[in-house]
Amino acid sequence: MNLGPMEIGLIILAVLLLFGYKKLPDASRSMGRSMRIFKSEMKGMKDDDVRAKDEARTTPVTGQIVAPSPVAGATPVTPVDLEAEAAAAEARAATARAAAERARTSAASADTAR
Known part of the structure; x- marks a missing residue:
């Protein structure tokens, strides 16, 4: 056209x-x-x-362990350190959950006392 x-x-x-x-x-x-x-x-x-x-x-292949690039003055991170960090984080979370539960029960008992 x-x-x-x-x-x-x-x-x-x-x-x-x-x-x-x-x-x-x-x-x-x-x-x-x-x-x-x-x-x-x-x-x-x-x-x-x-x-x-x-x-x-x-990008690393799934399952491949990649060490972070070294920084001057930094200590290298090992898998054991990461497992310890994860365990510490889980412990802190459990402590926070327990504190929240105690606060919840004390608030409930204060409401029933009124």
Whole structure:
């Protein structure tokens, strides 16, 4: 389907009649902004894909143990240290649950005493 000069002229005339000559610059401006936003979003999506591919190359396989990179003056973390940290965190959580339960029972007993 080829558009000749007559068809293009009719399309321009129809657009002018529909929108009016005062609204066309605003419409063109908003169309340009929309295109810029669309292009920047597409570029951002492509950048995210590139970053995801780079991370996929450096992401360890499931089950693989990866030691953190050494920092000057830092002690290396061993799996035993991590297990001890997990046990300590569980103990703190149990203590917090027990304290919450004691507070709940004391508040309930205070309500029944009234």
